Amino acid sequence: KWFRVGENFQISRIQQVGVIGSNNNEQSFFGDLIKANPLIPVYDIKGNPGANVGGQLGNNDNPVARLYHNKDNNGIYSRVLGNLYGEIDLIKGLTVRTSFGTDLSTGYSRGFRFPDPYRAEGSKTANSFGENWSQGANWTFTNTVKYNVDLGPKHNLNLFAGQEAIGSKGRNISGSLSNYFTLDQNAWYLQTALASPGSRQVSSSGGENKLASIFGKIDYSFDDKYIISATVRRDGSSKFSSDVRYGVFPAVSLGWRISSESFMKDIPWLNDLKIRASYGEVGNQNIRNYNFADIYGGSVGSTFYDIGGTNNSPATGYSLRAYGNANTKWETAKSKNIGLDAQLFNSSVSVVLDVYRRNTDNLLYNPALPGTAGAAAPPFVNVGSMVNTGFDLALGYRGNLTSDLKFNATLNLSHFKNQILKIADNTTEFYPSDNLTERLPENTLAYVNRVGYPISSFQGYIVDGYITTEAEKARQKNGAAQIGGLKFRDVNGDGVVDGKDLSIIGNPWPNLTAGLNLGLQYKAFDLNAFVFGSYGNKIFNATKIQSVFLNFNSNSLNNLIENDGKNGFPKINQADGSSRSSSTFYIEDGSYTRLGMLQFGYNFPSSSLRSLGLGNVRAYVQGQNLFTITKYSGVDPAVSNFNIGNGGNVNDLRSGYDNGNYPTNKILTLGLTVGF
Numbered sequence: 001k002w003f004r005v006g007e008n009f010q011i012s013r014i015q016q017v018g019v020i021g022s023n024n025n026e027q028s029f030f031g032d033l034i035k036a037n038p039l040i041p042v043y044d045i046k047g048n049p050g051a052n053v054g055g056q057l058g059n060n061d062n063p064v065a066r067l068y069h070n071k072d073n074n075g076i077y078s079r080v081l082g083n084l085y086g087e088i089d090l091i092k093g094l095t096v097r098t099s100f101g102t103d104l105s106t107g108y109s110r111g112f113r114f115p116d117p118y119r120a121e122g123s124k125t126a127n128s129f130g131e132n133w134s135q136g137a138n139w140t141f142t143n144t145v146k147y148n149v150d151l152g153p154k155h156n157l158n159l160f161a162g163q164e165a166i167g168s169k170g171r172n173i174s175g176s177l178s179n180y181f182t183l184d185q186n187a188w189y190l191q192t193a194l195a196s197p198g199s200r201q202v203s204s205s206g207g208e209n210k211l212a213s214i215f216g217k218i219d220y221s222f223d224d225k226y227i228i229s230a231t232v233r234r235d236g237s238s239k240f241s242s243d244v245r246y247g248v249f250p251a252v253s254l255g256w257r258i259s260s261e262s263f264m265k266d267i268p269w270l271n272d273l274k275i276r277a278s279y280g281e282v283g284n285q286n287i288r289n290y291n292f293a294d295i296y297g298g299s300v301g302s303t304f305y306d307i308g309g310t311n312n313s314p315a316t317g318y319s320l321r322a323y324g325n326a327n328t329k330w331e332t333a334k335s336k337n338i339g340l341d342a343q344l345f346n347s348s349v350s351v352v353l354d355v356y357r358r359n360t361d362n363l364l365y366n367p368a369l370p371g372t373a374g375a376a377a378p379p380f381v382n383v384g385s386m387v388n389t390g391f392d393l394a395l396g397y398r399g400n401l402t403s404d405l406k407f408n409a410t411l412n413l414s415h416f417k418n419q420i421l422k423i424a425d426n427t428t429e430f431y432p433s434d435n436l437t438e439r440l441p442e443n444t445l446a447y448v449n450r451v452g453y454p455i456s457s458f459q460g461y462i463v464d465g466y467i468t469t470e471a472e473k474a475r476q477k478n479g480a481a482q483i484g485g486l487k488f489r490d491v492n493g494d495g496v497v498d499g500k501d502l503s504i505i506g507n508p509w510p511n512l513t514a515g516l517n518l519g520l521q522y523k524a525f526d527l528n529a530f531v532f533g534s535y536g537n538k539i540f541n542a543t544k545i546q547s548v549f550l551n552f553n554s555n556s557l558n559n560l561i562e563n564d565g566k567n568g569f570p571k572i573n574q575a576d577g578s579s580r581s582s583s584t585f586y587i588e589d590g591s592y593t594r595l596g597m598l599q600f601g602y603n604f605p606s607s608s609l610r611s612l613g614l615g616n617v618r619a620y621v622q623g624q625n626l627f628t629i630t631k632y633s634g635v636d637p638a639v640s641n642f643n644i645g646n647g648g649n650v651n652d653l654r655s656g657y658d659n660g661n662y663p664t665n666k667i668l669t670l671g672l673t674v675g676f
Helices: 029-035 063-070 470-475
Strands: 003-017 074-091 094-113 128-149 155-178 201-222 226-237 246-257 270-284 295-297 319-322 331-344 349-361 384-400 405-423 447-450 457-460 463-466 486-488 503-506 512-522 525-535 538-541 587-589 592-603 616-624 628-630 667-675
Touching: 029 063, 226 270, 405 447
Parallel strands: none
Antiparallel strands: 003 074, 074 094, 094 128, 128 155, 155 201, 201 226, 226 246, 246 270, 270 331, 295 319, 331 349, 349 384, 384 405, 405 512, 447 457, 457 503, 463 486, 512 525, 525 592, 538 587, 592 616, 592 628, 616 667
C-alpha cells in the first residue's frame, strides 16, 4: 500500500487517596512513624487517638489518626493519550509521514484538615478544607521525510529529515475555607455559609511552553561492514529569551563489523564482532516557564495597602515574586563513547561494552540569592560544568543444558564517576537553596557542590572520638559541646573547631551497580529471577536527628541506652548542642543487594486448551523485593531523591539523604495470562 493511516488512543481514570506530606520528609506519614513516642498509645482507654499533649512528649502527630482522617481526602485524575498518523510513498524508497499526538489531562483533589486535639502544637479545634482543579494539554506535531537510496547490493544509504513542534499548556484553580461549623462530608464545599467567610482564599495560575525543532540524519553502511551515522538537530525553546532561544546539537557514530573481514573468518568461536565509536550533544531546557523575565504578583495580605485607612478599601500593590535572567541558555551534554558488540560460541554468549565520557556545560540551576535580594525566588542560571566518566558492561548466556532444560542469564555492570569542573563567576562552590536539612545546625551547608568533587557531596565535620576533657570541650564549635559528646577534628589546625573545618565527608554515588537476570525453563515450568545491587554509595542517615538526638522528644533507637557514650554514639545529654551537627556520624555505607523479582510459572498444554477455544494459558506466582542484604541501619538503603524536601524540588542536589524515606514495598502477585 502506498498510503497508510493509523491511530492509537488510551483513556485512563484514576481515583486515589492523597499522600500525607511528601516523600523523605519528617512531616510525612512515615516521618511521623519515625518520631512516634513509644509512651503514646495508638488509642487511649476511651478509644480516642493517643495524644502528645503531656509535657516532654514531643509535638508529633498520631500517624494512625492522620491516616484515618485522610481516608476521604481523595483525587480523581483523567487522561487521554492519542496519536494519529499518515504515510505516503511518493516514489520507490521515498516516504513522507505526518503525525499529531495529544496528551490531555484533568485533575481534581480535595483535602479536609480535621481538628487535632492530640498534638501539643497548634490549635486543637481549628479545621479547614481546600480543593483544587487542574487541566493540561500537551501536543506534538511531527513531519518527516525518509529516503532509502538504492546504490547497489552492498551499499545502504538512508536519508531522514523532519520538523517537530511541541506545545504544553496548563491551568489550575484552588480555594480554601477554615473553621467549618460541621465536619460532615456533605459540607465539604467552598461555601462561606458553612465556614468563616473571612478565611476564604482563592487563587489560580497557569503556564505554557513550546519547543520547535528541525533535524536531519544520514545512515550509510557498506556490505554491512562499515557503518556511519550522522545527525544534527536545531531546537528552540520558549523558556529562553529570543537571543539565546536556539541550540544546535550534532551527533555522529562509526561502526566496524570486524568479524566480516577475511582475516577473522577462521575463528570458529566468534560469530559477530562490531567495534563502534560515537560523539553526540544533547540539550536540556528543564527550567521554569518565563525564566527570562521578572515575575511580579501580589495579594491582600502581602502587597495591598489600605491607603484610605478605612480597613475596607485596600489599594492594589505588587512585589517581585521571581527574578528572571535573560542570559540563561541551553545546558549541553557532550558525550564521547567507544564500545563493542560480540556474539560468541554459536551466539550463546553475548558481550556489550560501552566506555564513555560525558561533559555537561552551562549547567542549569537556581542557586540561593543573598538576603539583600529579598524574598523573590532566584532564577535558573548557567552555573558551570561537570563530567561523568564510566562504563556499561552486559554479559549474556543462552543455551540448552539438556533437551528439556533451558537456561539464560544476563549480567549488567555499570560504573561512573562524577566531578564538577567549573562554576560560574569564578566561584568554587555553591549550595542547594531548599530547607531539607533545616534540623541540622549547618542547614544548607550539609551539602556542597564544589569544584573537583562530585555533585551533591556531603559536607560536615570529621568525628575523632569523644570529648573527654574540659580543654577539648573548649575547642569545639560554638561553645555548645559537652563532655561525652562527639569530638570533631580541627582540620585546619588553628586550635578551634568551627565552620572552617567542614570537610567533604562522602557522596551518594555508587562505585558499581549490578543487575542479574536469571531464567530457567523445564518443559512447561519456568523460573525467573532478577537481582539488583548498588555498591560503594554513602547515605546521610538524617533519621538519627530524631532517633539519637531525640529532636522534639521523639522515638529513640532500641539500643540507644546500651550504647550511651560508646560504640560511636555520643553520651545522651540535652545540653549538648554540638554533637548533632552534620558529621561523619550520620554517614553510612548504603551498599545493598536485593532480590527484585522471583517468578515461578506454568504453561498449560495447548492440547487441552483447543477444545476451550484458548490459544495459551499461563499461571504464575511472583514476588517483588523479597529480601535485601545491607549493613545500612535505616529502613531502606534505596533512598529516593525524587521531589523530596518541603519544596519538593531538590532532586540531584540532595541525593542520598534519608529523612524518612518511604521503603520499597514487598509485593506478592498471583497471575493468570490467557490468550485466544
